[in-house]
Each structure stands twice: as structure tokens, then as C-alpha cells.
Amino acid sequence: MATWIRNIKSIQVFNAVSEIRNVTRAAQFLNTSQSSVSYHIKKLETDLGYSLFRRTKQGLELTQEGTVLAGHVEQGLSTIQTGLERVANQAGSVRVALLPMFSSRWLSSRLGRLMEEHPDIQLSIHNHNNSFAHMPNPASFADLGIQWGRGNWAAFEVQRLWPEDLAVVCSPEYLEKNPIREPADLRHCTLLHVDDRRMWQEWLSMNKVPAPVPQSQMMLEDRHFQLSSTINGLGVSLFASWLVREELESGVLVNPFGRNFGTSFAYHLILPKGNAASRPVRQFRDWMLQVRGDEEKPQSENS
Template identity: 65%
Template sequence: MIAAEDLVSMVEIVRNINSIQVFMVCFEVGNVTRAAQELNISQSSVSYHIKKLEDDLSVLLFRRTASGLQPTEQGSLLAQHVSRGLTAIRTGLERIAQRPGTVRVALLPMFASRWLSSRLGHLLEAHPEMNLSIQNHNNSFVRMPNPERFADLGIQWGRGNWDGFHVTRLWPETLAPVCSPDYLKAHSIRQPKDLLRCTLLHVDDTRMWEEWLSGNALALDAAQPQMMLEDRHFQLSSTINGLGVSLFASWLVQDELEKGTLVNPFGRVFDTSFAYHVVVPKAVELSAAMQRFNGWICDQSAERVRLT
């Protein structure tokens, strides 16, 4: 039986639900006009709901500026709590709607195709009740505004310093600088400084190249020829086709090096602070199936480290 005070609280929540929805859209877009467009309501309606919520709570949620809405400290705090509440509701609805044992995994396509896919069969044989829902991302999972809406956990390449996530590094990596044989013929690359005259290919940003150059007592110059590509698969094909020099986790390009479609000008690999990580948004409450998948991939990682 619902207590009287709980019933009053529930009525209060329902009465404010529209205002809370408007508040969250305003918080995310920071502008009354854009919020009205997203909600398909008038700007005056948006302003009404924000003022109503502020009056009900007796706090100021936004500062109105020439550039839009700037959340106050109380507004940011409310947004955090509302976001967690919406995530809990969404998770509950999804778990009811999905088959039991569903795990949503955000994967990097090259990692998935070159390491994970050959191992998934053993996992699903051992746990036939597990239902995997694979979501591809371009190393963007940890930068999503609400990653828990996208997946329960994911694989991310980087240094592992991501707030808002539980992070587990899979294994230490080494980097191989590679290019096509034709590119090497056209560009004399004998020592690291020779790369300063080459086109450097990369995905995301230049941090990997900056680290590599720094480790070889060099620095990335603003005039350095470079090309940013959409994803690792495109980077790989672009490197094979002679567009420049790339840095890859050495195991990812082992086949290409053995076949001769890529060459390592220096004949050696380099240590790096970058690695693949399992990342779990802190807003996610792991189900039993998610815990099994997380434990399995960490066990697979430990086995790989043991064999190398």
C-alpha cells in the first residue's frame, strides 16, 4: 500500500515531468530557441516551464545571457540527478523489452574484426543465453554526452584517463610505424627525423605521433604534412595505397608486414602509453550477463598477456 506522503510526491513528480523534460533539453542545448525547435513547442512555452520549475524549487536554474542559457550550480546539480534518474528508467525499460541476458557492447571495428570476432564463438557456446547487441563507434564512446544510452560497456583506445568510467586496460601495446613499399622507395626513411618530411596519417588527433616523436627527441611542427582519416580501416587502406606513414598497434598490422603490403622502415616497434581498454559508464548497473561478458574479455586479455 502506498503511503500518503509517497502519493503526494508521485503526484508532484508527474505534475512537473513536462517541465523537467524541457529543463533537460535546455540544459543540453543551452538555448531557448533550439530547445523549442527540438521539442516542437513555442519559445514562450519553454520559458514558462523553466520559470515554473524554478518557482516550484525556489532556485535559479539558468542565467540568461546574450549567448543563451548558462546553468547555475543548482541547475547543473539538478541535471546530474535527472540524468541518472532517466538512465535508470531507460535501463529498466530496455531490460524488460529485451531478451534476458542482453549485453550492449560498443566496439571499435578493427579491434572487433582482428581480435574479438574469432573468440566470440567460444563465449556464446559457453553462455548460449547471452544475447550480444554490437554497436560500432569511431573511438568516440567515452566522449558521448550519455554513453550509457549507446551501450553498457565498450572498447576504447587511448590512455585510460576518462572520468565517468570504470576503466580496465587490456594489455600493454607497442607501436609500429608503417608505410607502403612504394612510399618508402619515394621517401628516404632511415632514422626518425626523416619522418618530419613525410605525410603522417592519423585518426582522432595527433597525440600518438606527438608521443612517438617526443620519444625520439623530436617535435611535431605546425607545418608537418599530415592527414586525419575517419577510422582505422580507412587509415590502413590509405597507408597501403601510399598516402603516408601511420602508427598502428604492432599486432594489428602483423599480417600486412608479413605479406609485404606494409613495411616498417626502422625494423622495430616502440613502447607507448596508449592501449585498448574496457570502459563501463559509471551510470550503468551491470547485470549478471554484463558482468559475465566483462569478466570473459578480461580473462581473454590476461591469457593473451600470458602467452606473449
């Protein structure tokens, strides 16, 4: 019998840090805290009696011992992952990387149809904060996933689900305190973001509004948090218009311009390149694209 590896979690953390070379980003990738990552690296170094990383101006670098260990760890975890995938594929399992708001507002109501058409498929849902396309080894996280962006991810097979339009939204109370009558008025508002500032940069540019520096802005963790923050009057948000249809109809959010705006951003179905898709993965992909074709696009406000 093989020797029991007591610190397998530390091994997994070490593997992530050795690939990313940054403790903070490794913690985000692992969906854990920075202190937890530091703890596991220190624990592994203490158990082995060697330093595995050195800090430089460019970031973390592997020591000689760390380089040796990284090679074996990568090979070992890859072998384990291959075994897990073979078992999962035999069982008809599909690992899907999903954005929580997309899941709750579009996919969940359609899963019954999937189960009727493919009763043998077993879905394994892995939530992410729009990070799937940027992971060092996305195939170890999921077989395919939903990603918001412009679709320019060279390491993936990419299918845009539908063209989007964006709604500028805020709470009625926020609008009362911060009148918005034309695009330039947003220069004096707090702009709420998720992921990065590209959506607002595109919107401001398309509407010929020079962004003031500095401008009050707030970066939020995910779309659900952004939605609740917008409803609670913290600022102005851009959303795919169909995502906030219910809030606009109920009046908890308002669209100060009364219309929507075009965008280069959209939801995409993406599959990591380099790995042959199993039959269940192909079935799920084809089902998603079929549903997309049947519906063309989610109904949106003012559509």
C-alpha cells in the same frame, strides 16, 4: 492511452544538443549530419512555437522554454532507458561499444567461445569511433565497451587489456618517394591520425624529434579508413603492431625501422560508473578478462 508523440526523434536530438550545447559535436555523438540535427531542432521549435536555444559567444544556451523542456525530456528519456535496460537484462542482453577494427581483428574470431560458454548472452554491438569514454551519457549508449587511449577516464571502471607496442608503417611506394632511415626523417612526411594527434606527439617526443610547424598531417575517421589510406600511399601511420601483422607479412605495408616502439596507449575494457552491472554484463566482462589472461597479448610483428 497516452498521446502519440509524433516528433520523438526531434526530442532525442534536442536532448543531445541541450547536454552538449554544440550542434557539430551533437551530430558526431548521434552519428548523423549537422544539417539533420539543425532540422530536428527547427522542427521542434516550429511545432512548439518557441525558440529553445540562443547563440552566444560561449556557444548555445537554452532559453527559458528550452530549460523547462530539457528537464522533462531528460527525466522522460531516463525513465524509458531504465525500462529498456530492465527488459534487456532480463533477456540476457549486453550492449557493447566496440571499435570496428578491434572487433574485426580480435573479437570476432573469439565470439564462438563466448557463445559456447554463455549461450544465454545476447550481444548488442554498438560501433563507435573511440568516442564512448567521452560521451555525455555513455550508459545510455552501451553497458561497457572497448576504448583506445591511456586509461585516464575517471567516470569509468577501467581494465587495460594488454601493453601495446606501435609500428610505424607506410606503403612501399610511399617509402620509395620519401626515404625514412631515422626518426627525424618523419618531419618531412605526412602523418596520418585518428581521434587526435597525441600518439604521434608521444612518438616524436620519445624519439627526440621536434615536430615542425606546420607539418603535413591528415585526420581520418577511423582505423579502417586510416589503414586503407596508408596502403594507398597517403602517408605514414602508427598502429598497434599486431593490428597490421597481416599487411606487413603480405608486403602491402612496410615498417621502415624494422622494429616497434613502446607506448602509453592501449586498448581498455571500460564500464560506466554509477550503474550496477547486470549479471550478463558481468559475465561478458569476466569472459573478456579471462581471454585476455589466457592469451596475454595478441601476437605482433617482430615479437
